[in-house]
Amino acid sequence: MPELPEVETVRAGLNRLLGTNAVIAQVELLRADLRAPIPPQIIPRLRLAKITGVRRRAKYLLFDTSGGILLSHLGMTGTWRLAPAGEERLHDHCYLHLRDGRRLAFRDPRRFGLLDLIEPGAESTHPRLADLGPEPLDASTFTADYLIACCGGRRQAIKPVIMDQQIVVGVGNIYAQEALFRAGIHPSRAAGRLTKRAAEILIQHIRTVLHEALVAGGSTISDFRQAGGDGGYFQHNFQVYDRAGQPCQICKTKLSSAVIGGRGTTWCRRCQP
DNA sequence: CTCCTATCCTGCGAGC
DNA sequence: TGCTCGCAGGATAGGA
Numbered sequence: 001m002p003e004l005p006e007v008e009t010v011r012a013g014l015n016r017l018l019g020t021n022a023v024i025a026q027v028e029l030l031r032a033d034l035r036a037p038i039p040p041q042i043i044p045r046l047r048l049a050k051i052t053g054v055r056r057r058a059k060y061l062l063f064d065t066s067g068g069i070l071l072s073h074l075g076m077t078g079t080w081r082l083a084p085a086g087e088e089r090l091h092d093h094c095y096l097h098l099r100d101g102r103r104l105a106f107r108d109p110r111r112f113g114l115l116d117l118i119e120p121g122a123e124s125t126h127p128r129l130a131d132l133g134p135e136p137l138d139a140s141t142f143t144a145d146y147l148i149a150c151c152g153g154r155r156q157a158i159k160p161v162i163m164d165q166q167i168v169v170g171v172g173n174i175y176a177q178e179a180l181f182r183a184g185i186h187p188s189r190a191a192g193r194l195t196k197r198a199a200e201i202l203i204q205h206i207r208t209v210l211h212e213a214l215v216a217g218g219s220t221i222s223d224f225r226q227a228g229g230d231g232g233y234f235q236h237n238f239q240v241y242d243r244a245g246q247p248c249q250i251c252k253t254k255l256s257s258a259v260i261g262g263r264g265t266t267w268c269r270r271c272q273p
Numbered sequence: 274c275t276c277c278t279a280t281c282c283t284g285c286g287a288g289c
Numbered sequence: 290t291g292c293t294c295g296c297a298g299g300a301t302a303g304g305a
Contacts (some may be wrong), residue, residue: 002299003299006298035281035282035299035300035301049290057282059299072287073299074299075282075299075300076283076297076298077282077283077284077298106290108282109282109283110282110299111282111283112281112282112284112300119297144301153275154275154276155276156275156277157282160276160277163299165299172298172299173297173298173299174298175298211289219298241298243304261277261296262277262278262279263297263298263299264296264297
């Protein structure tokens with residue numbers, strides 16, 4: 001489900017719930033694999049470990065603990081929630097039993113998510129993290145010059161390029177469409193034909209749409225929830241995502257749609273030439 | 274290399 | 290109402 005704003009919202013919610021002194025009494029794994037095998041050593045390694053905080057990198061959550069870093073990706077449908085005794089749900093895959101009696105549950109019906117353990121100090125070389133691009137909200141690394149350099153010579157459409165986690169992280173199918181609409185760039189435009197001016201505008205709109213969604217607590221689609229159980233409300237601000245056939249909110253042109261880069265894509269052919 | 278496609282899996286809504 | 294079909298916020302292996 002989650003792109004940067006949703007993952008960041010979950011991260012903030014987890015930190016609010018956990019504070020800096022939560023201790024894991026026991027890890028309970030209800031299955032051995034999600035998208036990839038879950039290393040069974042997380043059970044002994046996280047037992048009695050203190051969770052000192054939860055960070056985010058790209059669309060990954062990193063639980064810093066005294067027993068190592070618990071790495072979690074939400075895939076399409078992953079959620080973390082407090083699950084009091086008796087509130088077990090289908091597709092709960094992992095429970096973190098806390099020493100204070102609370103229980104944190106990772107649930108992921110489609111199982112595109114991920115749980116892994118990173119050894120202390122091995123974060124920068126972990127295969128899931130090593131090749132990630134810059135954070136889009138970091139103005140010092142995600143620059144127009146950088147994006148232009150990434151796009152140089154590429155004939156690929158710009159939309160899958162900005163969704164490529166090696167180029168820039170955190171942008172998925174929703175916010176890619178929204179940012180391209182705001183920037184007035186057709187999602188199929190060849191990445192290599194992007195001018196520096198267009199790159200500047202696109203970067204600016206990637207930042208503002210992600211930031212606005214962040215402030216709104218993310219977008220609630222299907223089962224996205226903050227760790228506290230509330231949904232975000234940025235979905236009310238979508239201008240193109242899931243609005244194929246409806247009128248453009250700027251010029252009233254009927255919005256076009258097609259599969260681009262393997263993903264459903266909606267745009268305004270008049271506003272995004 | 275670059276780019277595209279298929280695939281992992283379940284749930285849900287559209288359409289018949 | 291009930292069924293089937295297609296599609297869904299992500300990431301990646303494999304082939305062209």
